[in-house]
Amino acid sequence: MTINDVAQAADVSRQTVSNVVNAPEKVAPTTLDRVRREIDRLGFRPSRAAKNLKQERAGAWGIELNSHGFGRLGAVLDTFLVELTTQSRRHDSYVVPFTATDGNHPIPAYEDLVASRIADGFVLTDTRRDDPRPQWLQERSIPYAAFGRIWDDPTITTWVDVDGAAGVAAAVHHLGEQGFERIGWLGWPEGSPVGDDRRSGWARATEELGLANPAWVGQSEQRLELAAPTAATLIDRIGRGGAIVCASDALALGAWQVLLERGFRLGADFGLVGFDDTDISSAIGLTTLRQPLAAVADSVLRMLGTGSATEAASPAGILLPPELVIRASSTPAGDRTTTERGTL
Amino acid sequence: MTINDVAQAADVSRQTVSNVVNAPEKVAPTTLDRVRREIDRLGFRPSRAAKNLKQERAGAWGIELNSHGFGRLGAVLDTFLVELTTQSRRHDSYVVPFTATDGNHPIPAYEDLVASRIADGFVLTDTRRDDPRPQWLQERSIPYAAFGRIWDDPTITTWVDVDGAAGVAAAVHHLGEQGFERIGWLGWPEGSPVGDDRRSGWARATEELGLANPAWVGQSEQRLELAAPTAATLIDRIGRGGAIVCASDALALGAWQVLLERGFRLGADFGLVGFDDTDISSAIGLTTLRQPLAAVADSVLRMLGTGSATEAASPAGILLPPELVIRASSTPAGDRTTTERGTL
Numbered sequence: 001m002t003i004n005d006v007a008q009a010a011d012v013s014r015q016t017v018s019n020v021v022n023a024p025e026k027v028a029p030t031t032l033d034r035v036r037r038e039i040d041r042l043g044f045r046p047s048r049a050a051k052n053l054k055q056e057r058a059g060a061w062g063i064e065l066n067s068h069g070f071g072r073l074g075a076v077l078d079t080f081l082v083e084l085t086t087q088s089r090r091h092d093s094y095v096v097p098f099t100a101t102d103g104n105h106p107i108p109a110y111e112d113l114v115a116s117r118i119a120d121g122f123v124l125t126d127t128r129r130d131d132p133r134p135q136w137l138q139e140r141s142i143p144y145a146a147f148g149r150i151w152d153d154p155t156i157t158t159w160v161d162v163d164g165a166a167g168v169a170a171a172v173h174h175l176g177e178q179g180f181e182r183i184g185w186l187g188w189p190e191g192s193p194v195g196d197d198r199r200s201g202w203a204r205a206t207e208e209l210g211l212a213n214p215a216w217v218g219q220s221e222q223r224l225e226l227a228a229p230t231a232a233t234l235i236d237r238i239g240r241g242g243a244i245v246c247a248s249d250a251l252a253l254g255a256w257q258v259l260l261e262r263g264f265r266l267g268a269d270f271g272l273v274g275f276d277d278t279d280i281s282s283a284i285g286l287t288t289l290r291q292p293l294a295a296v297a298d299s300v301l302r303m304l305g306t307g308s309a310t311e312a313a314s315p316a317g318i319l320l321p322p323e324l325v326i327r328a329s330s331t332p333a334g335d336r337t338t339t340e341r342g343t344l
Numbered sequence: 345m346t347i348n349d350v351a352q353a354a355d356v357s358r359q360t361v362s363n364v365v366n367a368p369e370k371v372a373p374t375t376l377d378r379v380r381r382e383i384d385r386l387g388f389r390p391s392r393a394a395k396n397l398k399q400e401r402a403g404a405w406g407i408e409l410n411s412h413g414f415g416r417l418g419a420v421l422d423t424f425l426v427e428l429t430t431q432s433r434r435h436d437s438y439v440v441p442f443t444a445t446d447g448n449h450p451i452p453a454y455e456d457l458v459a460s461r462i463a464d465g466f467v468l469t470d471t472r473r474d475d476p477r478p479q480w481l482q483e484r485s486i487p488y489a490a491f492g493r494i495w496d497d498p499t500i501t502t503w504v505d506v507d508g509a510a511g512v513a514a515a516v517h518h519l520g521e522q523g524f525e526r527i528g529w530l531g532w533p534e535g536s537p538v539g540d541d542r543r544s545g546w547a548r549a550t551e552e553l554g555l556a557n558p559a560w561v562g563q564s565e566q567r568l569e570l571a572a573p574t575a576a577t578l579i580d581r582i583g584r585g586g587a588i589v590c591a592s593d594a595l596a597l598g599a600w601q602v603l604l605e606r607g608f609r610l611g612a613d614f615g616l617v618g619f620d621d622t623d624i625s626s627a628i629g630l631t632t633l634r635q636p637l638a639a640v641a642d643s644v645l646r647m648l649g650t651g652s653a654t655e656a657a658s659p660a661g662i663l664l665p666p667e668l669v670i671r672a673s674s675t676p677a678g679d680r681t682t683t684e685r686g687t688l
Contacts, residue, residue, distance in 0.1 A: 066426045072419065072422045072423045073417070073422045073425075073426065074422070078422045079416045081425075081441070082415055085441045085443055094440055094442070096404075096438055097429045097439060098438070099433075118438060224627045253627055257604060257628075260604040261604055278623060279594070279622060279624065280623065280624060283597055283624070284568055
């Protein structure tokens with residue numbers, strides 16, 4: 001079914017059919033009605049390529065995958081991409097993933113998508129210090145919105161991020177309500193913006209509860225063979241009946257291994273909370289903080305919809321709180337009505 | 345920089361510039377040279393939308409995300425999508441992800457992408473029995489290639505899959521070489537095509553080694569609270585010094601929990617092998633089978649490149665063996681030169 005069929009059936013020119021689709025304000029109302037009836041009757045769908053050419057838009061947002069070079073998205077960006085893909089249709093757009101040949105110099109890949117008119121703008125993820133992308137896009141007035149704070153420039157507000165500090169504080173308060181009075185923190189070495197933010201939530205909430213103890217802090221890289229010995233020292237210092245909040249599910253897995261080796265029952269003898277709701281947490285029944293990725297995708301798409309990034313879409317970036325997913329690892333009484341056991 | 349600038353600079357019509365880009369055989373050689381020089385000098389890049397409109401191709405392959413409804417891709421499809429995205433550029437194509445409103449009735453979503461000319465064809469994943477997609481695409485001569493066997497129709501050969509049986513057999517032989525003589529199988533309940541295929545590799549290899557024992561089989565759903573008790577029974581039956589190959593890393597995590605509770609050292613006192621190289625396996629030092637996802641993506645793109653799915657791209661589907669990733673859990677001597685400890 002082509003534009004010619006519609007033109008013939010409605011007894012108008014191809015240009016008129018094109019106007020009905022792309023510039024209906026140029027068409028007389030009676031003609032508009034007649035052509036639209038034929039479009040419906042014949043089931044004609046205008047070529048998106050033709051429509052976008054007229055509108056000078058690609059109808060798609062580019063999203064760089066694998067910008068950290070791990071060869072996979074990981075649990076958080078995986079879910080974010082599914083949400084973004086699903087929700088973009090409501091905004092009459094598609095999402096076009098791409099990778100950069102050299103992850104340390106991503107700009108040529110962005111340039112290529114813009115020059116070839118594959119994408120009208122971009123969703124940035126994995127924002128970091130000394131990130132060349134925001135400035136490059138800003139200078140060219142290319143629309144973009146970021147999942148993650150723009151760390152280098154506080155005047156840029158087209159970002160959505162998750163309030164890690166608020167999430168960790170909520171986890172500490174939850175452990176307090178469950179009767180835990182010795183609550184430690186197992187985090188990454190200082191200096192990572194995300195890790196420092198999460199730790200600040202632990203410091204604030206233990207202070208609020210009058211349970212602050214700077215000795216109950218352990219720091220480890222994200223590797224189990226490093227996390228487990230650090231967790232062991234921390235668990236032995238805190239003792240049975242205590243609890244630990246971790247900066248990630250991977251660190252919590254290190255603590256879980258130690259608890260099993262000590263013969264501590266998870267939840268009943270020791271409380272444990274992770275972060276990110278990865279497969280690990282649902283597998284071992286770990287209470288964790290789930291990033292609100294559907295809401296992040298929605299906010300990112302709204303920001304992109306408001307137009308160029310140089311016109312500030314909002315007076316400040318958007319911080320969304322994560323959701324505390326309560327499972328057995330933080331509920332000593334084993335109150336199953338409030339716990340969830342997941343499946344991989 | 346538009347087509348008009350090039351036309352003016354080269355003193356030719358817009359149509360001639362368009363022909364240089366889209367149909368160079370129509371242009372006289374001297375004109376072709378002159379216009380191409382101006383295209384290079386001015387840095388003009390033809391609009392992809394315009395080019396695709398001429399060529400009547402979208403230049404993109406659609407890929408349905410979340411067809412199982414979990415809201416995330418999971419470790420295997422996550423890595424596959426990154427590979428497919430990276431490699432599609434070599435084939436002058438993009439990948440356009442989409443989701444179906446109703447995962448049980450995905451055809452309208454496929455229809456929409458074809459009708460709107462967003463995608464020229466599709467990469468199918470999560471193939472399953474009673475899958476309506478292959479037949480629908482076949483009837484319309486829409487190109488497609490699948491990651492996963494087309495279970496319903498053996499005459500369809502445009503698929504690439506991973507030879508799970510061969511992978512598990514390789515794991516059993518590896519355990520045999522490491523001195524394990526009692527090697528069990530922890531799998532899913534019978535009836536899943538993928539699970540049954542993997543189990544057949546265990547049955548074949550233990551037979552080959554003269555180590556077959558039908559009592560050393562456990563079956564569990566993919567949930568830790570079910571996998572752990574099943575693994576406990578199996579581990580107690582096999583005893584210290586034995587080993588288990590699992591149909592997934594998630595099942596192996598259940599066995600790992602039991603080994604920790606029993607005080608068995610991983611690898612030294614009991615061998616363990618998983619499947620899929622998820623975050624879990626790199627976190628706990630688990631030997632596992634890694635699907636060759638770069639090669640799968642390459643084969644899928646080659647199949648799509650050969651044209652319509654109705655002209656068989658190959659006489660049979662392509663089965664690729666997974667790679668055995670050896671870590672501490674299967675090497676009792678702790679030979680660190682051959683093991684790998686991952687990071688999350």
